Amino acid sequence: MRQTQHFIPTLKENPTEAQIPSHQLMLRSGLVRGLASGVFSFLPMGYTVIKKIINILREEMEAIGGQEFLLPALNPIEIWEQTGRVEAMGDVLFHIKNREGLVLAPTHEEIITYHAKQHVKSYRDMPQIWYQIQTKFRNEARPKSGVLRGRQFTMKDAYSLDTTWEGLDEAYQRHYDAYCKIFNRCGIKFFVVGASSGAMGGKKSQEFMVESNSGEDICAITDNYAANLEVATSQVQPVARINENLLIEEFATPNAKTIDDLIEQFNIPEERCAKSVVYMVNDEPWLILMRGNDELNETKLQAVAGTNNIRPAGNDELVKYTGADHGSIGPVGLKGNIKVVADLLLQDANGMVSGANKDGFHLKNIDLKRDANISEYIDLRTINEGEICIADGQPLRVVKAIELGHIFKLGTRYSEALDAKFIDADGNLNPIIMGSYGIGVERIMACYIEQNHDEKGIIWNKALAPFFVHLLGLNIHKSDEVRAASEKLYADFKAAGIEVLFDDREETAGVKFNDADLLGLPYQVVVGQKNLKDGNVEVKNRKTDERFVISINEVVKELTFRD
């Protein structure tokens, strides 16, 4: 492709709206342009990269027996009502204003299940893997980070249909393996974490994550362990019981509002402090007891409570249920009817200090077994950087991550809701057992760039690069020799089946070099007067910055065998 005939609008400066490297570089290198918040146009180079990603997705999905569909984005709302997801999705689901009864599909479990119900009637019709690569619409409350969170995006979504749970396990595992291959082929460093299923419903799910400061998820990882912080645990010694078991005693703490105040003013070891926080769970008060300054993990609390409807109690509620303001709350002598749960680390602890439920006073020598009415000990704490991993004893790293893919064992939630049943070998009617597997296509592109760039621009690998070779004709408009040599090389590369972008613009050398580094094609082949007089060209490897001079007659062959 000749650059003079290809639309590649590069920018020298970062547009202000772009805050993260991938967004900045996608704009600067002319891959995308924003159209509205969370809505992007892909320019020819950007779309070329998307097509490369899609080819990889398609090959690996076909390799596990996937059959490609193209399903409509316009969906009848009735189907979504039948699965309860109109309500579950809430504002995220786009509704069509001037055509009642249609919504824009944010994902396609419902439509797949609808077609399965129509035609998959016998156990002989399964297993099936159905997939598509299609535009999804989600009315995100806050689109951000370029294409990483958009209102319209491309997703590879796949669905497995099985007759047995073992069949689902196998389909799930195949997708797991395929996803690893896909991300490896794309050259993305990733890890897999167990995750909560959210509004999708289902039994088990795992997320494929990419470590990135631009990520929205937080994970705890070592070389052998990875978990979303929402579920991560670590090896921390529980608060031990001490021998002397003194009687509970109230003491005045007029200036101690926090655990740190207590530690400082009364010389109490941090682990002997029990911090109390009050949450309203479905509008019922829970007092949650945490060790010292451990932080409550709200997602763990939600899991225990079985609801997302939790919030910290307000001041009025604190006084109403405990008798004190924050700072003096504890598990003993509560005023109202309130459920008390405690973190696992506090199991049966004694000799503890906590609030007296009386402003300005605390209690010491609390024995949680003797003095408090703890209904449950549960893991509720947020782990911290550096704590010891339960799997391999290494210190945990707490990192931000981007979710690239998500695989779910859905089970029968959708097949039951939409009555998609099959007849088994014994003549019985059973719901189809389903799995659902998604990958964000634009996210692959953005994550790759997040991981592979430097101060000059993007560093593409062969798999995703829009072109493999960037042929730079220096001062091509001023030198007939350079013109002739680079035209010939351009033809030779094309004849050899090497994807080549030919910078035949009338620009200065510096502009071409800088644009080439910005676009980041794997190899730059520089045709200039300097080397041409000896019949040579210079080759630069964008990733390693390796440069070498080679005969113009050898360079095509040389690059044919490179990655």
Add this chain to the structure above:
RNA sequence: CGGAGCAUAGCGCAGCCCGGUAGCGCACAUCGUUCGGGACGAUGGGGUCGCAGGUUCAAAUCCUGUUGCUCCGACCA
């Protein structure tokens, strides 16, 4: 949805406080010089200052409203 910020030429910005005919850099066009790491000079084109009201002799500037974009938070398959 809560909190904050921004909106002036394709991009990056100044001007606004203190109202008086809209500027700078890059990019773009033409000419000359330069010619392997974002060249130099000259000349030129391009903006109803997000939009709508209001105040005023006069509004980019002051007031009110509104829309869009970004960030923090909430939410998120």
